[in-house]
Amino acid sequence: MDGTILIADDDRAIRTVLSQALTRAGCRVRATGSVNTLWRWVEEGDGDVVVTDVMMPDGDGLDLLPAIRRKRPDLPVIVMSAQNTVMTAIRAAEAGAYEYLPKPFDLKEVLEQVRKGLGQRDRAPTSSNTSEPETVSTENLPLIGRSPAMQDVYRIMARLMNTTLSVMINGESGTGKELVARALHNFGTRKDKPFVALNMAAIPRELIESELFGHEKGAFTGATERTTGRFEAAAGGTLFLDEIGDMPADAQTRLLRVLQEGEFTRIGGRENIPADVRIIAATHQDLRALINEGRFREDLFYRLNVVPVRLPPLRERLEDIPDLARAFLGRAEAEGLPRKSISTDAIDVLKQEQWTGNVRELENLMRRLAALCPDDVIGAREVREELAARPSSAATRSGGMDGERLGEAIENHLRRYFDLHGGELPPAGLYDRILREVEMPLIALSLAATRGNQVKTAQLLGINRNTLRKKIQELDIPVTRGKKLM
Template sequence: MGPSTILVADDDRAIRTVLNQALLRLGHDVRVTGNAATLWRWVQDGEGDLVITDVVMPDENGLDLLPRIKKLRPELRVIVMSAQNTLLTAVKAAERGAFDYLPKPFDLKDLMGMVERALSTPQPAPPAAAGAAAAQAEEEALPLIGRSAAMQEIYRVLARLMGTDLTVMITGESGTGKELVARALHDYGKRRNGPFLAVNMAAIPRELIESELFGHEKGAFTGATVRSTGRFEQAQGGTLFLDEIGDMPLDAQTRLLRVLQEGEYTTVGGRTPIKTDVRIVAATHRDLRTLIRQGQFREDLFYRLNVVPIRLPPLRERTEDIPALVRHFFGLVNQQGLPLKSMDNAALDRLRRHRWPGNVRELENMVRRLAALYTQEVITIDVIEQELADFAPAAAPAEEPQNEGLGAAVERHLKDYFAAHKDGVPAAGLYDRVLREVERPLLSLSLIATRGNQIKAAHMLGLNRNTLRKKIRDLDIQVVRGLK
């Protein structure tokens, strides 16, 4: 690649000098300026093969200059630099046609690599607009907060995905904000005018998942007195967020894989294929590769979902974002009527040293308690120490209630299922679907206990042998004889 002319606009003299020297060493011709007006004049005169511009300059915002550059010279690549390192900056740069976005302070080697890519890669098709409403949003209203290097990389990836329908897999510990990322992909993307539906696989009884996702026809099973729409149908034209995808049962995984492969599905009890137009965003806190090795998750489904992987870092890996998060959460609770508070430096330092097993959710809950329970305007380290001591986890927390009866376990499970529905009302036919969920493991375990002997299993259950056979067939239970 021969020498190119690169136009640099930045109001910081030191940055202009560094970039000028680095680009000259690579053999390029360089023109530098400290204002947007001069840069625009050069562009109008047809100068330059590449533009590197800051966002904040004395006479005009570099992002506001971008649309005029792209309209006049759509082939001219523009790299945007900014110290305003938020998701909104990255989205604005992407939607207005920037080749790439680099937060300040930047690594010079990274920028030089970006320059070489900008000068050598083919010109892509113009990206889809992410919408005027997103461009007018303020940082405080953004779903993601933080300017750490880890968050900057997430912002850049999200900005590149806004104009696409690529399937995304979000991984991260509980409380890191996986649903916030999914909502950002939807709210700033081309499906923003469509619905956004979130489904938590872990909160739905396993036997009800297929009906929940795909709907069912009238008469599909006992109690299905009306047709019920599923989440795929409800999310048509929008985004379907499948949270905790690692908890999806294998039979539902098979149906989901078919939807992703063929772009259509059938309702439970239905025969007519239904075309689907839904963007899938999945998320999990579990290691899906381990589940694949254990036979609990389909490998082919994993690769269908993992088209674009996004890993959300735990809060302990981006503790430099804690002050901004604290300010953000104090602002939110103030809007809800609680007094506005702040935190002194010693208290913030103590928060940075905490391990945060509950991640951002744990921090938000703490801030809400501080705003509600303490009278002082400035929270000090003594308060933080007391909070961390009061809410420290027990040494050996029980995973589930001890000595819990079957009825109590079922009730607890069903409460989670009802809570997972926004209006608290699940789809019709709930009674029979719940009975099927209890019946299937009961029959399966009985057959395992009797090593597949249906006569013994029927006797143990108190059922007629023909009735047991019919239930095995209806519930699609696999009977393996001679189990040990």
């Protein structure tokens, strides 16, 4: 590498490590622990690439980026920060950073990004009329975690915020796919337009095309009036297509045509309507396997999978559990449940779980603990008891708690709600909470018994298949087809 690298970091050890590595790579290096000194070097025209920390004694490296963009728009700035949240990644991208790297960093990655930055010199713009970027709200995103796995997600998200590229989010049930989709919308260029979501698994297959594109009066039996579809409702904004792998073949063909031509017609209509939407799709299934089975169109896959985003399961980011658990307890308090904290021993117990339901399962557990734990601090014993009561536990599989009949077990469980705080009434909404606690294991176990066959599960439960699909979506119950789940 050939070029001058400006390093700004208040940690002397980091300055030394970076300076030595870049010097060995053939670069000239100037290093400082001051934002003001860095700005003076930039004003003097020195440096081909900047590597800067965010927080320094005399200022914020990110706050300097707009001025650097105006003064020297051709100067790549690599931002590093120990405040490695999704908002830091977004702030860096919005401020015009060439790259954002969380600390602790991989030295090889820093060198690679510097090399790429030096390669940008011949292709960089020369005009200094670069407008200052729009300020992004500092309101926290509903995405929590500082693990390396989540840092990769944040960096991809930051790059996608101000684009209209189609995105495919892949992840197990409960990993937060819709949260990522909403974040891409809420912090992107279309944030002032609608965000419209449609879950393919929650709608009867014969109605999906009507839901997507709308229909005219008389288009089919029961079409008594014109109906607007999700594409029209999302005009100018974002259309989130969840569980895209469950889309039927006819709807896949029509969606592909819309993506190719940029317009659509309502069912039974002739008017061409512009399809001005950004598409974000999501699935927990392996779409490539569905393509091989002939159940998903390959050409549609490539239209949707322009930028893939993989959300890691919770078992791959166990270091995020303390932040997640405390955040969920805070949300439970905001919903009217008692204020709770959680002990270190209890966190250790949580980290030992596999979390097949991922973050959603952890959130549900923390809400139950907030409601049921009589003490202000949730301990390891309470966590173990609640974990043992889950559908996947040995106690549930054996048919009850200590040989109790179902009615007795439920009655004893309910008594705990009313024993909180010396017999005070629990927060409002008890019926829905209890119903959810009963429905979730009932449906999950029924699906397990039928190897994920939803038709047989609906027959087993004695409910309509559409009702079952809606419940699976509402309760975020994972479905594994063709494989015994227990």
